[in-house]
Amino acid sequence: MEQCGSSDGSPGGLYELHLPGLLRRFPLLAEAEVRAVCGDLLADGVEDLDECVRRLQRQDWRLQEQLGLTEWTRPAEPVGGDWSYAALHEQSEIAQGRVASAIDLLCDPQYLALRVVDETNAFRASRHLQEVWWSEELASIAEEHAVRMAGGEVPFSHKGFNERACRYSVRSWSIAENITFNSSTSDAAGEAVRAWIRSPDHRGSLEDPEFDECGVGVARASSGTFFFSQLLACASAGGGVWTRESEDASCGAPAVEVRYPETYLVPRACRAGSGGRLGGRGR
Numbered sequence: 001m002e003q004c005g006s007s008d009g010s011p012g013g014l015y016e017l018h019l020p021g022l023l024r025r026f027p028l029l030a031e032a033e034v035r036a037v038c039g040d041l042l043a044d045g046v047e048d049l050d051e052c053v054r055r056l057q058r059q060d061w062r063l064q065e066q067l068g069l070t071e072w073t074r075p076a077e078p079v080g081g082d083w084s085y086a087a088l089h090e091q092s093e094i095a096q097g098r099v100a101s102a103i104d105l106l107c108d109p110q111y112l113a114l115r116v117v118d119e120t121n122a123f124r125a126s127r128h129l130q131e132v133w134w135s136e137e138l139a140s141i142a143e144e145h146a147v148r149m150a151g152g153e154v155p156f157s158h159k160g161f162n163e164r165a166c167r168y169s170v171r172s173w174s175i176a177e178n179i180t181f182n183s184s185t186s187d188a189a190g191e192a193v194r195a196w197i198r199s200p201d202h203r204g205s206l207e208d209p210e211f212d213e214c215g216v217g218v219a220r221a222s223s224g225t226f227f228f229s230q231l232l233a234c235a236s237a238g239g240g241v242w243t244r245e246s247e248d249a250s251c252g253a254p255a256v257e258v259r260y261p262e263t264y265l266v267p268r269a270c271r272a273g274s275g276g277r278l279g280g281r282g283r
Contacts, residue, residue, distance in 0.1 A: 013047060015042065016038075019034065026056050027194050029194065031187060037055050037059065041055070067198065067200075085114035085118055106186065107185075107220065109143075109146075112228075113143070113218045117214050120132060120230075130212060132232060133214070141164050141168065142177075144217065145164060145179075146218055146229040150226075165177075175233045176211070177231055178196050178205055208232070210234040212235060213232070213234075214232050
C-alpha cells in the first residue's frame with residue numbers, strides 16, 4: 001500500500017512541494033489535471049510557480065464556464081484555517097502527542113472526514129450559503145456505510161440509503177447522500193469534494209440551501225483506495241417521504257435525496273419509538 005504523504009512519482013521538485021496548496025486553490029480541478037499541468041511545465045524545463053498558477057487559473061475558468069459556475073469566486077483564505085474542523089482536530093492530535101504534524105494525518109479517516117466538511121463549507125461560502133454543522137450521528141451512520149464499501153461487504157452504491165436516512169433521529173425535512181472513492185495520497189478529502197462539485201447532481205446536494213448538518217464517514221480499503229460517504233440534512237420538522245435517484249457517471253454512482261414534505265405521513269420505520277426520537281439536534 002502506498003504511504004500517505006509520499007510522492008506519486010510526477011511531478012516533482014517545486015510543484016510537488018506546493019501540490020496540496022494548488023489543489024486547495026483550484027478545488028474544481030482533479031489532482032490528475034493539476035499534475036498534468038505541472039508535468040507539462042517540467043517537460044518544458046520550467047519551474048515557475050507563478051506560471052503554473054496562471055495556467056491552472058485559465059483551466060479553472062474554462063471548467064467553471066462549462067459547469068455554469070462563472071459567478072463562483074474562491075474565498076481568499078485557503079481551507080484549513082484555525083476555524084476549520086480539521087485544523088482543530090489536528091491541533092488536538094498534536095497537543096496529545098499522537099502525531100507530529102498534519103502530514104501524519106493524511107491517512108486518518110477522522111481527519112479526512114472533517115476536511116470534507118471544511119471543503120464543503122468553503123464551497124457553500126463561495127455560493128453565499130450557510131455553513132453546515134458537523135453531526136456525530138450522521139457521521140456514525142455514514143462511516144458504517146463507508147467501512148462496508150471499503151471492506152467489500154456491500155457494493156459501491158446507495159443501496160440501503162432509505163434505511164440509513166431513517167436511522168437519523170432528527171425528523172429531517174431533507175436528507176441527501178453523496179459517495180465517491182479515490183486513491184489520492186496527498187489530498188483525498190479535497191479530491192472527493194472536487195469530484196462532487198464537478199457532478200451536477202452531487203453539486204446540487206452540496207449547495208442545497210436547506211441543509212445545515214453534515215456527517216462524513218471515510219474508510220480505506222486494503223488496496224489503498226479511500227471510500228467516502230457524506231450525509232447532509234436539514235434539521236427541521238416535516239412528515240412523509242419521497243425519494244429521488246439520478247444516475248451521474250462522473251462520480252460512479254447516483255446522488256440520492258430523500259425528502260419529508262409536511263403533507264405526507266411519516267413512514268412507520270421513521271416514527272419515534274421505532275428508530276429514534278423526533279426533534280433535537282446532534283452535531
